[in-house]
Amino acid sequence: MSAKEIPYKIYLEEKEMPKQWLNIRAFMKNKPAPLLNPGTLEPVTLEEMSVIFCEELAKQELDETTPYIDIPGEILSFYKMYRPSPLVRAYCLEERLQTPAKIYYKFEGNNTSGSHKLNSAIAQAYYAKNQGLKGVTTETGAGQWGTALSMACAYLGLDCRVYMVKVSYEQKPFRREVMRTYGATVTPSPSDSTEVGRKILKEHPGTTGSLGCAISEAVEAAVSSEGYRYVLGSVLSQVLLHQSVIGLETKTALDKYDIQPDIVIGCAGGGSNLGGLIAPFVRDKLLGKADYRLIAVEPASCPSFTRGRYVYDFCDTGMVTPLAKMYTLGAGFIPAPNHAGGLRYHGMSSVLSQLYHDGVMEATSVTQLDVFKAAEEFARIEGILPAPESAHAIKVAIDEALRCKETGEEKTIVFGLTGTGYFDMIAYEKFHDGKMTDYVPSDEDLQKGFDGIPNVNL
Secondary structure, eight states: OOGGGSOSEEOOOGGGSOSEEEOGGGGOSSOOOOOBOTTTOSBOOHHHHTTTSOHHHHHHHHOOSOSEEEOOHHHHHHHTTTOSOOEEEOHHHHHHHTOSOEEEEEEOOOSTTOBTTHHHHHHHHHHHHHTTOSEEEEEESSSHHHHHHHHHHHHHTOEEEEEEEHHHHHHOHHHHHHHHHTTOEEEEESOSSSHHHHHHHHHSTTOOOOHHHHHHHHHHHHHTSTTEEEOOSSSSHHHHHHHHHHHHHHHHHHHHTTOOOSEEEEEOSSSHHHHHHHHHHHHHHHTTSOOOEEEEEEETTSOHHHHOEEEEEESSTTSOSOEEEEEESOTTOOOOOOSOGGGOOSBOOHHHHHHHHTTSSEEEEEOHHHHHHHHHHHHHHHSOOBOHHHHHHHHHHHHHHHHHHHHTOOOEEEEEEOBBOTTOHHHHHHHHTTOOOOOOOOHHHHHHHHTTSOOOOO
């Protein structure tokens, strides 16, 4: 089929939506290392996990053998309000770059939360409601996850308590207000409302916070409040499971037009978007059905994959969560206050860490100024203002397309456009006013985080 026959936007019909989530772990020969109880260093049990998470979500977290899990009907009905999302052929960008490459992006910003996070938020809220809980607690970085969860909780009648990374709470007041509009309580983290928050403030006075700090507070709030459980928007295997709808829709849309991608690119903070986007491509690669370059793009200011260590570490700064084997900068690492708040996390999904360690996927890091240059170029050409997180993938997609221009290769590039940047205008303002700077941590900066990694030799 010629390029002219491929529409600008490939829409799936409602009946083509995935009816099951895809569990990447079921296809992995080398399974991710299990979560460990920090006290016993034994694998976390379902009973232990169910103290923090909803029971059904805990089961999903521990399931590494079921390849496909049915999506409950009520979640599918909710999905239909904004899914399937379009796969867009970036004809205008291709023309501007004068590249022989064919560029596609999966756009997840066509809902009020402005991002892909709603795919897992409604699932986690649904299981909490089914368990008869009063509400849930969570953390949020840039605010996309908090916004999505507040929407899902409002829809299902659950209380929602959000601990928002302090720098993002201050940088993104409008996203904070969207959460409050949907009924959520939003607290800047670290705060003095939890024991772990007070401890972090004492040890790091004036800190701008991190996702690790906010996770610690949200977990404490959940376990100390009757009828509440903690939910997380990234990193965990259950989240990657829910987000697999992104990749499954992408693969179905490509297959409709006999399109075989060469490169699949996603931004990476904790792993939710990237894991969801590449899920079916990882499956086919592991089964030997196809080969793809799968690229994770992270900020140079928080380079978990590219400069981190593959070890067991705490998932939170307060060191109250289970230990996960992942690429990490250390739970005590406090990232620079860059404007891609959703990517300011010290570690990476255990699933993606194992895939990266095994060479199934690759990773690269990019600096903040280059990311915003790419975001601005994309907005002017394709007409969508991207979230700073998404712009990391845009930057590398452009780089790969320009490389094709140099070599003459007609490669097909697919990347995830995770959401819109309309609540990130303070970041764009700083970029346009020349007040934005790049920060790349030195080896000495990273060593401070590494020094706090627990000595777990397994």
